[in-house]
Amino acid sequence: MMNMEPQGGFSYSEADFRRVQEIARQEAGISLPISKRSLVFSRVSRRIRATGRASFRDYLDYVSMREGQEELKELICVLTTNVTQFFREKSHFEHLETHVLPQLGQKLRAGGRGRFWSAACSTGQEPWSMAMSIMAELPDALRMDLKILATDINHAVVETGRIGQYPGEEVQSVPQRWRDAYMEPVEMAQFSMAREIRRLVTFRQLNLNRDWPFKGQFDVIFCRNVVIYFDDETRNALWKRLAERLVPGGFLYVGHSERVDCIRECHLEAVAPTIYMKKG
Template sequence: MDQAVAPSSFSYSDADFRRVQEIALAEAGISLPVSKRNLVFSRVSRRIRTTGKASFKAYLDYVCSPEGHTELQELICVLTTNVTQFFREKGHFDHLETNVLPVLAQHLRAGGRCRMWSAACSTGQEPWSMAMSVMAKIPDALRLDIKILATDINHVVVENGRVGRYPEEELKNVPDSWRKQYMQPDVRGEFLMERDIRRLVTFRPLNLNRTWPFQGQFDVIFCRNVVIYFDDETRNALWKRLAERLVPGGFLYVGHSERVECMKECHLESVAPTIYMKKDC
């Protein structure tokens, strides 16, 4: 601790904000617009108080030092926006259930494998929605070689996703029959993803803008509502890397306000707004 009692507020200059912008961009690819200046102040102030540092400068110096590596991850966590919901952008799940899972079911039952990736999974509603779609359309999924990887840069939301506990008000987009089948009420009056469906999903922290610690390819990638925080260069580089990880005929789903502009280089074709298929190349 730099001091016994941390101040309740800190002086905050344009230079402090610029440093946070630089760190977010370098570490996570996140571009923080000036409109987020006040939000950044309140979120970073929490971390300054928790670490007992005396000022923005002392805190940011610490975060940038080798000893501050763990705190750097905490800083990135408070700078991320984690808004999500079950079956968000429902058309994607309709497409998955109608056009993709029936074909994958045949492939799986013939002894094939299927890998799906929720690449910025936040608190888990997205991968759990994918898992419910899988269970509903491929009821024998647990006997087949199908898995869903759920990753996010923010280790706190990844842990929440792994726990898989949600209050009732968050379940309004989950059909009642699916809630009864795939979730169980707990003593707190909340709902926990049930034991069997858990076998489908693995949660891991992962920064999309760093090396990925796996080699495999995916049949389905959901990468939604994350590149809106990236600049053009970071966004296009990520689309190329994701496309390389798709099997021919595999699908990439992006957020409704997002687009893949470099489709040709990525060997992707648009099959519906915000849904892309990898071409044979």
């Protein structure tokens, strides 16, 4: 069996890489192409050192055991990619503010409920951006039955989002008036989400490819820049599950390089690039 020769102190074989590929696919639906093998070596090596395991084989045996299930979560964390920013893909937020929130506000003021889901929230900039858009368009949002659920498979980034504190350079894409209204400057040139807006958002760790511990439907789902890491079967299965969780007339926002291929089966209609509405 041929050994790869990346830098570092661990032997790394083709069989090791294939085992990581299978774990990533089974546990998170992530498809790791052969072009990622050096990246996998770099990231998994950090976990091998952190746990004091002797080799890739020893480490992968360990995470496959019952006693290694907590470390398996850490492995999935290092295999995921977390790239995000406030108000990323601005057209989505413009659509949310001009086409969705005014109509939803009428429903909420009439006693209805509003539910939003940031399905791959990373370090929290996406759901906090959603919250700021909501507060700006619906100033009485905190008196309404309105909630944002923010989830990610990576427990570490979920905790960062829950803490809701960001360096000054990361909040530059937030309009100044919203920074003043919804953020508070703290030490070390950082900004923290203000107390009131925190009431809108709940953070939870969640694997999108496993059972979801909630039953309700959503008016808005953001699931962006996630399915690019999945194979076609996993991708289409997730689109169908997400569509089932949209209320009729609800909206699904996907990443700029993504599209819903099974649009007919999902009962979705494309209303703008990367924006879909549930029919019915």
